[in-house]
Amino acid sequence: MTENYFFEKFLEQFEESDLSQITIDSEFRSIEEWSSMMALVIIAMVDEEFGITITGDDIRKSVTIRDVYNVVAARKTAV
Amino acid sequence: MNDFPFSLEQKTILVTGASSGIGRATAIAISRLKGNVILTGRSEKRLNETLNQMDKGEHQIICADFSSNNVLNLICQSISGKINGIVHSAGILKTLPFKFSNIDVLRELMKINFEVPFLLSQSLLKSKLISNESSIVFVSSLSGSGKIAPGISIYAASKGAINASVKVMALELAKNKIRVNSVCPGMVNTNLNTNNPNLTNEDLKKDEKLTYPLGYGEPEDVANYITFLLSDASKWVTGANIIMDGGATIH
Numbered sequence: 001m002t003e004n005y006f007f008e009k010f011l012e013q014f015e016e017s018d019l020s021q022i023t024i025d026s027e028f029r030s031i032e033e034w035s036s037m038m039a040l041v042i043i044a045m046v047d048e049e050f051g052i053t054i055t056g057d058d059i060r061k062s063v064t065i066r067d068v069y070n071v072v073a074a075r076k077t078a079v
Numbered sequence: 080m081n082d083f084p085f086s087l088e089q090k091t092i093l094v095t096g097a098s099s100g101i102g103r104a105t106a107i108a109i110s111r112l113k114g115n116v117i118l119t120g121r122s123e124k125r126l127n128e129t130l131n132q133m134d135k136g137e138h139q140i141i142c143a144d145f146s147s148n149n150v151l152n153l154i155c156q157s158i159s160g161k162i163n164g165i166v167h168s169a170g171i172l173k174t175l176p177f178k179f180s181n182i183d184v185l186r187e188l189m190k191i192n193f194e195v196p197f198l199l200s201q202s203l204l205k206s207k208l209i210s211n212e213s214s215i216v217f218v219s220s221l222s223g224s225g226k227i228a229p230g231i232s233i234y235a236a237s238k239g240a241i242n243a244s245v246k247v248m249a250l251e252l253a254k255n256k257i258r259v260n261s262v263c264p265g266m267v268n269t270n271l272n273t274n275n276p277n278l279t280n281e282d283l284k285k286d287e288k289l290t291y292p293l294g295y296g297e298p299e300d301v302a303n304y305i306t307f308l309l310s311d312a313s314k315w316v317t318g319a320n321i322i323m324d325g326g327a328t329i330h
């Protein structure tokens with residue numbers, strides 16, 4: 001899993017927002033479409049795509065997309 | 080009939096999921112009303128914890144895993160005399176956006192929440208282990224009655240299947256005066272929610288405040304309603320999907 005690939009997959013989950021200004025260091029809650037449902041979507045995407053379980057709390061504690069990436073990366077190496 | 084129709088004296092009730100949450104509270108409540116309970120669940124330790132909180136009676140523990148193939152035989156063969164009711168409380172929740180649904184989770188939830196409870200009732204009936212005038216109660220969910228939240232398409236389907244079949248069972252078993260109902264609780268404070276890794280405490284607190292005029296329920300709130308459904312006091316109630324939700328669906 002590269003940082004870039006994760007970032008791509010993360011953005012792929014959004015369907016209606018203008019993502020042109022979003023970088024991996026952006027705050028994901030600033031994306032218009034963000035909602036508690038999107039948290040579930042990201043959790044499910046990480047599980048399906050990377051085989052890693054993250055929790056609602058992991059998302060809650062994260063601010064930027066990179067924060068979420070770091071949780072996934074840490075868990076990926078721990079496996 | 081009993082002088083005090085709310086009593087469960089001389090009734091033996093099978094309670095699944097008796098090791099935790101609503102099932103545990105129900106087993107305890109039945110014992111307070113002088114009923115006997117056959118407790119089942121996977122964890123012998125937690126079933127014994129329930130037993131320790133119950134009033135004395137002729138109770139029995141059967142350890143059984145709903146995901147194993149011989150669970151129906153195991154339970155039926157462990158029951159020696161006729162029973163007077165069943166409370167189906169064993170169940171699991173997995174939240175998953177519809178777009179990420181998959182066959183494994185679909186099969187797992189349908190099996191534990193619908194297939195086994197449905198077939199267990201059928202097996203017990205066919206083995207003539209359910210007396211006439213018994214009461215069968217399924218612990219369904221508000222989501223089985225159309226009040227839903229995102230991420231629970233599979234869970235809601237498993238509960239909807241219960242709510243639909245309850246009515247047919249009730250119709251067919253009326254000639255034996257066997258009553259079949261479901262209770263459809265909104266959010267109740269149990270491990271089902273607090274241990275759900277996808278939900279944060281903050282999410283739950285916010286939802287409770289916004290949606291529940293009386294707040295989330297306690298397992299006892301559901302258990303007390305179930306004991307009414309098990310008793311002769313509810314002898315005219317059958318085929319109902321009974322909503323209890325602290326006012327969540329008033330709006």
Ligand SMILES: NC(=O)c1ccc[n+]([C@@H]2O[C@H](COP(=O)([O-])OP(=O)(O)OC[C@H]3O[C@@H](n4cnc5c(N)ncnc54)[C@H](OP(=O)(O)O)[C@@H]3O)[C@@H](O)[C@H]2O)c1
Pocket residue numbers: 095096097098099100101102119120121122123125143144145146167168169170171172191218219220221263264265266267268269270271272
């Ligand atoms: N809490 C709520 O907000 C809520 C709302 C509406 C409906 N409900 C329904 O209420 C019922 C009880 O849930 P709860 O809230 O009391 O949750 P809980 O505290 O997690 O209890 C679930 C019970 O199900 C049993 N169980 C789970 N998987 C099993 C398996 N494979 N084989 C046998 N038993 C199994 C567990 O026993 P072991 O751990 O011993 O296996 C436990 O006793 C469920 O059907 C749930 O869908 C709950």
